Amino acid sequence: MAVFVVHKHKASRLHYDFRLEIAGTLKSWAVPKGPSLVTSMKRLAVRVADHDLDYGGFEGVIPADDYGGGPVMIWDEGAVTWPEGKSPEAMLEAGVLEFTLDGKKLHGSFKLVHAKLGGDDRNWLLIKRKDEFAETKDDVLTRLPNSAKSGRTMEEIAVSSSSS
Numbered sequence: 159m160a161v162f163v164v165h166k167h168k169a170s171r172l173h174y175d176f177r178l179e180i181a182g183t184l185k186s187w188a189v190p191k192g193p194s195l196v197t198s199m200k201r202l203a204v205r206v207a208d209h210d211l212d213y214g215g216f217e218g219v220i221p222a223d224d225y226g227g228g229p230v231m232i233w234d235e236g237a238v239t240w241p242e243g244k245s246p247e248a249m250l251e252a253g254v255l256e257f258t259l260d261g262k263k264l265h266g267s268f269k270l271v272h273a274k275l276g277g278d279d280r281n282w283l284l285i286k287r288k289d290e291f292a293e294t295k296d297d298v299l300t301r302l303p304n305s306a307k308s309g310r311t312m313e314e315i316a317v318s319s320s321s322s
Contacts, residue, residue, distance in 0.1 A: 193234075194286055217307050234306045235261060
């Protein structure tokens with residue numbers, strides 16, 4: 159079973175890092191506005207560096223002197239499954255990743271589509287597919303802002319890490 163994790167990360171700006179386990183690593187996209195359960199919301203997802211699987215369990219503060227310095231929360235985590243007979247590596251290469259999430263907050267079918275918006279090869283779109291988990295207007299980010307791992311807020315993560 160493959161895993162996914164969504165890190166809520168307050169570096170220079172607040173954003174969400176959407177990570178899918180593919181070929182033994184976490185393939186990663188920075189999603190400035192965060193994932194949505196609303197099918198009409200197509201979220202920009204910028205492909206960023208892969209991470210080791212161990213990084214999926216990180217919640218804490220990246221030191222201010224380091225790249226991406228700031229608090230990091232495990233906003234969601236769970237299992238990702240791929241359509242039967244489809245390889246995630248082949249779908250990634252083709253530019254259309256279809257998958258189902260079973261997380262603590264995100265559920266159901268999604269896809270990532272390589273969009274190359276503005277001529278940038280790193281740009282993808284994260285799209286919620288229509289299914290029983292789709293919503294019409296609710297914002298899961300506002301409704302469920304705290305860590306799926308610890309229940310803490312970003313402020314609590316920042317304070318607890320700086321006091322240790």
